[in-house]
Amino acid sequence: MSSSFDKYQKRRLISSYFSVVLSIGLVLFLLGLLGLLVLNAKKVADHFKEQVTVTIFLKDTAKEVEIKQLEKSLAMADYVKSTNFVSKEQAAEFMKAESGEDFMDFLGSNPLKNSIDVNLKADFVTSEKLEAISEEALIKNFVEEVSYDNDLVNLMNDNVKKISFWILLLSALFTLIAVLLINSSIRLAVYSKRFTIKTMQMVGATKRFIRKPFIWRSVKLGIIGAILALIGMATVLYYIDKTFPELALLNKPILLIGLFGFIFLLGIFITWISTFFATQRFLNLNTDKLYY
Structure with a gap:
């Protein structure tokens, strides 16, 4: 009976980790694609302008x-x-x-x-x-x-300005959404361990000692999610470059490396900061409130 319960708990834990990794990977992947769009928006606009x-x-x-x-x-x-x-x-x-x-x-x-x-x-x-x-x-x-075609030129320049504005606005909004989604996934994962956190605190463990394994585990999940996102971004980038070689998307490797590095570090930072505040919240809760 105990063995069956342990296996059930283990499956739930693996399922929880998988959900967190998938959430992080998907959000970072979409954020990375938006970053690629931001970096190459001018290049794409320039390509169409040069067709006039x-x-x-x-x-x-x-x-x-x-x-x-x-x-x-x-x-x-x-x-x-x-x-x-x-x-x-x-x-x-x-x-x-x-x-x-x-x-x-x-x-x-x-x-x-x-x-x-x-x-x-x-x-x-x-x-x-x-x-x-x-x-x-x-x-x-x-x-x-x-x-x-002067009308086409005016229309193209007006649209480029509008699109650039909306891309920047969408980037800021999507970054906020990404942080909130990843934070929610991490908080749910920590919530399932709230009794463990309180038990460790009651036997005398310091807050730093309690937080450390949770943060380290979340950071590892963030790294895995970020790697999955980077693989997806690299695949999409390779496909677009093969389909539209005239855009020369790979001609600025420093910017691409910077974007990939930013997405990777963002995955680590968001999981770290989310886990820190999630564990801190349960550390500060009274035992009675853990049931609500």
């Missing part, structure tokens, strides 16, 4: 040397990420592939223009900078028109 294309259309009278000089000056500009010359023949082939019809059969000639597609660095994708680039290009007499 400024198209400089050239007159048919433009000489090859003039086009080459314009391409070279654009490539050397500190605000330009890349340039690409698109001939009128290439443009016609692209339109044919897109529409499935050869419009030149109806028109008899190619009305399209030679052009240079320019992609700017993210920090320069603003309405003011695009307008300045457009005016600078139009000064040249062989440039016919400069085209870009």
Whole structure:
């Protein structure tokens, strides 16, 4: 009978530890994913900004040397990420592939223009900078028109500001929730041992001596939970990097190591501080109140 009861108690204890580890691991994992989002929010925003294309259309009278000089000056500009010359023949082939019809059969000639597609660095994708680039290009007499989607640029910049604000707010809120959830799990685990705590105190054990094994056990659970969270974060990070290599998420290893280290230490700190206050609460309770 006693053996069966001991096995039952042991299963309950293991189940309790498993619940605490799972809670800690899941909360830290979600918090870590949010941290990855915060670290890479600007990089993702920059990636989309750099997809905005400024198209400089050239007159048919433009000489090859003039086009080459314009391409070279654009490539050397500190605000330009890349340039690409698109001939009128290439443009016609692209339109044919897109529409499935050869419009030149109806028109008899190619009305399209030679052009240079320019992609700017993210920090320069603003309405003011695009307008300045457009005016600078139009000064040249062989440039016919400069085209870009100004409404898209304004919308993108506004959304980036809004998203950045909400990400920071969500990070603060989720950090608070993480602390509260882990604290609740630890308090429940300590609550199941409240009679043991009071018994040790009644036989003369000091508060520090009583707290020590509880804190050490919780810290070990926190370490295990943090390791599980880090494994999950590394898996997600690896998958995203393989799926979207253009985001180059692994290009800043120092920041990633810092984030992983922060999550690991956070798991230890929260479990330590939660266990400290949970045990302290039961140490200060009267024996009669342990039943409520």
